[in-house]
Structures are given as structure tokens and as C-alpha cells.
Amino acid sequence: MEGRDKILNGKTNIIKKLIMLALLLFTFVPFVFSNPDSLTLEFGQAQEFNGYSIKLQNLKEDKVVISVNGESAIFQVGDEKTLSNVVIKLNEISYLSQEDGNIKIDARALNVCGDNKCDATESQAVCCKDCGCQTGYDCIDNKCAVHVDDECNSDEDCDDSNKDTLDICAKGKPRKCTHISSVVCKDSVDCDDENPCTTDVCKNNDCFNEKIPDCASGKEGETINVDIEENKTGKNLVAEPILKSEEKVSFIKRILNFFRKLFGR
Secondary structure (H helix, E strand, C coil), X not given: CHHHHHHHHHHHHHHHHHHHHHHHHHHHHHHHCCCCEEEEEEECCEEEECCEEEEEEEECCCCEEEEECCEEEEECCCCEEEECXXXXXXXXXEEEECCEEEEEEEEEECCCCCCCCCXXXXXXXXXXXXXXXXXXXXXXXXXXXXXXXXCCCCHHHHCCCCCCEEEEECCXXXXXXXXXXXXXXXXHHHHCCCCCCEEEEEECCEEEEEECCCEEECCXXXXXXXXXXXXXXXXXXXXXXXXXXXXXXXXXXXXXXXXXXXXXX
């Protein structure tokens, strides 16, 4: 009886181990053999993939240099390598010149960088988004960089007491002050838009280009007075629309709005 019990216990242990192995395979096999994503990389352009930045750094007819988060390697068609926890396989090279072309790759991330989980295969070096950085460093573009204090927190912190500048606290790490000249013109000559059918005026350091009524410009820049009643000009010209006074857009406002969108909070 005792010997039979030992045999049964041994078989039971074997069955338990087989079940555990099956569970492990069921858990990991779909992950390991999951279908990769097919990507096309243009020369010099970075592409985000599961929190990683993949870039085609160098291009030749028979080989290329691919980087993932700054870690790079040389590939030939058919090569498969792991860079910063991303498995890359090079499938095709479309070469036009050393600075023009693209490649087709298969990419499979061993984990997702940016899901706020520092997995076993992740580290500060490959995914500081999830694993953070050591004291005194900030995670910038998924790389640990020495911490630098912000120069400002708001546009008001950047006031340089100069009424001729637009003061902006720019985004990013660290935040820095940017001062942009808000003086577009000093006299009307600065406002010349090279359109003979507009009156160019500098007013309060801002340009205003006002449409001249009944004026059409020719291909060579000559000014032609159009006979509105008879509609005769002798040339096939398309008259430019006359702007109503409330439709005139201040040039300086366009400039300031552009920089507000570019650097705004």
C-alpha cells in the first residue's frame, strides 16, 4: 500500500507540473509568437511604436542603420535584431540616394513603454517613461537627462519691461523665456507686399495693406484700371476681391497668434 501511495503521489506531482507548464505556455506563447506590426520608415524620420522611437538613421543599397530610443544596429534584408526591447526584422530596402528612400520592417515590442508599468525587461535606460530616472535627472524624450530648473512658470514671469517684445514662457523641460519682437514696421516702406493694387501703411508699428478699389494686377505687375461699366480691359485678368474694412487682418496679429500657438502654455 505504501509503495502504491508513493507511485500515485509521484504521478500526481507529475500531472501538477504538466498543468503548470501548460499554463505557462498558454500565457507566454501568444505573447512570444504574436504577429508583429509592419512599418514603413522614411529616411531621417522617427516613428513612435508602443512608446519607443524607431528611426532610419543611415541608408545604403544593401544595408541600413536602424535605431530604437538611441540604440542602433546595422541591418541587411532578412536580419532580425532586438534594440531597446523592440524586435526588428528588415524586410525590404527602397534606395533612391543616401538621403532619400525608405525601408519596410516588422516590429514587435517585448513590452509597452509608457503604460506606467516598469516590467522586468524594462529599465531606466530603455524606458524611463515607466521606470523613471535617478535623483537629479528628468525623463525627456524617454531619455534620462540632468535636471535643470525651469526659468519660468507663466508668461508673466518673462516680462522684460520692453513694450516692443512679446514675452512667452515656452513649453518643454526646462521651461525657458522667449522674447519675440512685436514691432513689425517702422515706416510704410517696411509694409510693401509687392502688390500694386494695395496701399501699404505702417500704423502703430503694424502693417495694413488696403485694397485699391477698381484695380487689377497684370501678370507682369502693371496696374490696370478696369472699366466696370463696360467690363473692357483688353486682357484676361481676374480682379482680386476687395476686402471690407472689417475683413482686414492685422499682420502683427497674425504673427503674434502664430507664436502664441507655437510657444503658448
